[in-house]
Amino acid sequence: MTKTPKRTNRPEAVKTDLLDAAARILTERGIQAFTLDLVARDAGVSKGGLLHHFANKKALLDGLFMREMETFKNDILSSIQKDPVEAGRAARAYIGLDRMENEDEGTPAILRHLLAVMLLEPQLCSEWTRYYWETIRSTGLFDNMTPSLLLSCLAADGLAIWDILGADIIDKKNREQLQLLIEKLTNSSSTEK
Incomplete structure (x- = not known):
């Protein structure tokens, strides 16, 4: 029987990853390419995970x-x-x-x-x-x-x-x-x- 790895609750690390991804996208691609989907994907987080930390693009x-x-x-x-x-x-x-x-x-x-x-x-x-x-x-x-x-x-x-x-x-x-x-x-x- 294989164990499913326990998911670690790291909200501050996830938030930092999201902000780092947002910074990367903004500086590399500009605001025109800046989307929540792209930020979530770049941070390795689901869009729902992103929305848990930031309710919208403005946030x-x-x-x-x-x-x-x-x-x-x-x-x-x-x-x-x-x-x-x-x-x-x-x-x-x-x-x-x-x-x-x-x-x-x-x-x-x-x-x-x-x-x-x-x-x-x-x-x-x-x-x-x-x-x-x-x-x-x-x-x-x-x-x-x-x-x-x-x-x-x-x-x-x-x-x-x-x-x-x-x-x-x-x-x-x-x-x-x-x-x-x-x-x-x-x-x-x-x-x-």
Whole structure:
């Protein structure tokens, strides 16, 4: 007599698998190909199992956005702690200067794709924008920023929006120069009053 393996109840692991699959599909195929069936199949879960954790596509995207925002927040806080230069460290952490070499994978790439979804979905845009700024404000990041540091953050956000929109407005050399200028702004802020 063969024993049927006992199914282990691992709801958090299944939820993580679903969110990982959602991130993969979103970054590799885009929102147009993003379906609950595809996410369930990629995660090795039945569609009913997916619906047990996420009632619909919006709930799944919300879960992914919130997870990635938590990771983004933790990355910012970690960057602040690692940066030995106090002046401008919050701006450098927000911009992700220490993460630039990996910006096409992980949380930065997923957040870019999720921000693209926001452009298509007005309800998500409103909800996620509020959640985004609540998360960023909870770090105290912008509490004492000088105008130069705020400008560097806004410029970096602008470049990210251009990436989301696929706007190849500036060539690689000019982009690198802009990134160096943004970094320079974060380093020169200690002399600003």
